[in-house]
Amino acid sequence: MKILCAVKRVEDPEQKIKVKPDGSGIVLDGMNYKPNPYDEIAVEEALRIKEKQGGGEVVVVSIGDDKFVTELRHALAMGADRGILVKLATPTDSDGAARLLAKVVEREKPDLVICGRQAVDDDQAQTGQLLAEYLGWGQATFAAKVESLESAEEKSKTPGLQIEGDRVKVIREVDGGLEIVDVALPAVVTTELRLNMPRYASLPGIMKAKRKTIEEIGADTLGVDVTPKVKVLKMESPPARKGGVKVADVAALMDKLKNEAKVI
Amino acid sequence: MNFQLTPEQIALRDTARKFACEEMAPVAKGYDHTGEFPLPVIEKGFELGLMNMTLPVELGGLGLSHFEQALVVEELAGGCAGISTSMIANDLALLPILLGGSAEQKERLVKPFSEKLRFASFGLTEPGAGSDVAGLSTTAVRDGAHYVLNGSKMWITNGGHADQFSIFATVDKKAGRKGITCFVVEGRPEGLTSGPHEDKLGQRASNTVALTLENVRVPVENRIGEEGQGWEIAMATLDNSRPLTAMLAVGIGQAALEHAIAYAKERKQFGQPIANFQGIQFMIADMATELHAARLLSYEAAAQLDAGVRNTLVSSYAKRFAADTAMKVCTDAVQIFGGYGYSKEYPVEKLFRDAKLIQIYEGTSQIQRMVIARELLKG
Numbered sequence: 174m175k176i177l178c179a180v181k182r183v184e185d186p187e188q189k190i191k192v193k194p195d196g197s198g199i200v201l202d203g204m205n206y207k208p209n210p211y212d213e214i215a216v217e218e219a220l221r222i223k224e225k226q227g228g229g230e231v232v233v234v235s236i237g238d239d240k241f242v243t244e245l246r247h248a249l250a251m252g253a254d255r256g257i258l259v260k261l262a263t264p265t266d267s268d269g270a271a272r273l274l275a276k277v278v279e280r281e282k283p284d285l286v287i288c289g290r291q292a293v294d295d296d297q298a299q300t301g302q303l304l305a306e307y308l309g310w311g312q313a314t315f316a317a318k319v320e321s322l323e324s325a326e327e328k329s330k331t332p333g334l335q336i337e338g339d340r341v342k343v344i345r346e347v348d349g350g351l352e353i354v355d356v357a358l359p360a361v362v363t364t365e366l367r368l369n370m371p372r373y374a375s376l377p378g379i380m381k382a383k384r385k386t387i388e389e390i391g392a393d394t395l396g397v398d399v400t401p402k403v404k405v406l407k408m409e410s411p412p413a414r415k416g417g418v419k420v421a422d423v424a425a426l427m428d429k430l431k432n433e434a435k436v437i
Numbered sequence: 438m439n440f441q442l443t444p445e446q447i448a449l450r451d452t453a454r455k456f457a458c459e460e461m462a463p464v465a466k467g468y469d470h471t472g473e474f475p476l477p478v479i480e481k482g483f484e485l486g487l488m489n490m491t492l493p494v495e496l497g498g499l500g501l502s503h504f505e506q507a508l509v510v511e512e513l514a515g516g517c518a519g520i521s522t523s524m525i526a527n528d529l530a531l532l533p534i535l536l537g538g539s540a541e542q543k544e545r546l547v548k549p550f551s552e553k554l555r556f557a558s559f560g561l562t563e564p565g566a567g568s569d570v571a572g573l574s575t576t577a578v579r580d581g582a583h584y585v586l587n588g589s590k591m592w593i594t595n596g597g598h599a600d601q602f603s604i605f606a607t608v609d610k611k612a613g614r615k616g617i618t619c620f621v622v623e624g625r626p627e628g629l630t631s632g633p634h635e636d637k638l639g640q641r642a643s644n645t646v647a648l649t650l651e652n653v654r655v656p657v658e659n660r661i662g663e664e665g666q667g668w669e670i671a672m673a674t675l676d677n678s679r680p681l682t683a684m685l686a687v688g689i690g691q692a693a694l695e696h697a698i699a700y701a702k703e704r705k706q707f708g709q710p711i712a713n714f715q716g717i718q719f720m721i722a723d724m725a726t727e728l729h730a731a732r733l734l735s736y737e738a739a740a741q742l743d744a745g746v747r748n749t750l751v752s753s754y755a756k757r758f759a760a761d762t763a764m765k766v767c768t769d770a771v772q773i774f775g776g777y778g779y780s781k782e783y784p785v786e787k788l789f790r791d792a793k794l795i796q797i798y799e800g801t802s803q804i805q806r807m808v809i810a811r812e813l814l815k816g
Contacts, residue, residue: 246444376486380445
């Protein structure tokens with residue numbers, strides 16, 4: 174089967190992110206970028222399905238400027254077959270991204286689209302859902318796996334999504350438990366953290382990725398209005414954590430919990 | 438000159454960095470403590486292509502440049518220098534065959550190492566012949582279609598786990614370096630024994646043993662090059678491997694620098710982070726500057742190899758400077774950590790111990806200076 178995955182370039186969450194003093198955004202100077210971790214999980218899942226089925230194609234798509242090629246190459250180094258870069262100079266919002274992806278999906282006609290549940294930069298968690306809506310497809314969000322953490326042997330092996338004929342069975346993480354849904358293909362699935370542990374881009378994989386194609390499509394050729402509908406008004410850092418206090422005895426503690434923190 | 442990395446080079450480095458952070462660093466302390474051989478880590482590294490990087494594609498390698506290997510090795514060394522040394526030991530052991538062997542020997546004695554994880558050891562140093570390589574006394578006596586090897590080798594990396602050995606022996610002790618010849622011992626034949634794992638100061642995860650050869654029979658087809666070519670092969674091997682050992686030093690130093698910076702920003706004395714004090718700032722500034730200089734020297738030594746230029750001089754600059762710099766940087770990192778730096782609770786004392794070895798193995802810092810002076814004063 175043909176699987177399409179969306180891969181977004183995001184600020185590396187491991188580094189310290191600083192908000193600009195005027196609150197208009199974050200400081201981008203010296204910023205490192207990486208593929209959105211949820212999208213890596215999506216690519217990993219697609220590769221596992223392909224490996225289990227013994228064939229098929231995994232296409233990775235990104236929307237952005239030339240720099241986004243790095244994240245596409247990473248997905249190709251993991252093992253995806255080819256990439257598509259929808260070239261867009263100025264950032265759009267979740268809706269714009271979903272509309273552009275819908276056009277790519279109409280052209281590529283995959284059997285399944287797998288997206289990360291959200292990008293770790295703006296944490297919107299909307300693109301997958303909007304995409305399913307625009308395509309008129311079924312969707313299963315927050316796909317997870319019964320085993321919450323994978324054992325070493327299980328790593329890079331079993332897909333969590335079970336393809337059965339023209340349907341896909343998805344285990345979803347919901348509050349307090351798991352829900353199993355069965356969705357008609359083609360469908361959109363978004364991935365939860367506990368679906369798999371993405372493989373490394375191996376050195377041979379990186380060298381092979383050099384020869385894989387990345388097709389570039391101008392966003393302006395897709396006939397979609399990508400003007401952001403959502404505007405970020407202001408960003409703020411969370412308040413600095415205050416130091417703790419020592420209380421004299423249990424009675425003082427009880428008093429503070431009851432009257433100050435109001436938790437008991 | 439272009440100092441920019443290509444996207445593939447960045448990707449290679451990122452994979453190595455991720456491997457160092459996720460697979461090596463969390464277990465480094467444990468292996469350092471026990472001295473146990475880190476086979477599970479090396480197996481994972483092998484699967485990811487972090488070994489045999491520069492082997493030609495026709496021998497099953499990745500055909501990466503030495504420069505690219507240097508980028509990867511710096512990252513690995515930051516994870517654990519001991520594990521890294523064991524991971525790159527095959528490169529050193531297979532180099533004599535790559536540099537001096539026939540096509541048939543490369544196919545037979547090198548290629549299998551790219552197909553399955555195995556270990557090969559480089560056997561040059563002896564109990565009585567360290568810096569004085571030409572003084573080695575392991576003998577090889579021709580007996581029909583074989584040579585019979587006798588002698589002992591010292592400080593042999595991965596020697597307890599290897600099943601192939603590149604052994605340097607003399608066919609004529611009186612001939613000095615002109616008698617030295619390189620042989621490949623396959624498997625662990627009768628007469629070849631290895632001693633216990635040495636209880637070392639640093640790089641403790643890397644297996645290091647003494648080897649004894651007692652009437653070990655090596656077929657003539659496992660002689661690399663001609664009789665008497667061993668010295669040349671050994672020196673060419675070390676020219677090749679110096680940029681790598683230099684990058685190991687840079688990687689250790691970089692890790693120490695990063696720990697020192699993080700700690701200096703966190704540690705408060707006199708009511709403020711110690712990073713605010715000029716005494717600490719100047720230490721950090723010098724550590725970073727000198728490390729970067731060492732890194733660039735190592736890059737050049739690797740780039741010369743890739744360009745097919747003789748790199749004896751620059752690779753000796755690189756190995757000497759990087760090893761001495763890493764030692765200095767790690768000493769300063771321990772100093773910035775103060776009492777905590779001296780404790781095994783914190784990571785810099787391990788880096789300090791690991792760095793020391795690079796001033797010693799594969800040509801001490803003093804030998805590098807001799808090579809440098811010889812290169813400059815010759816003719």
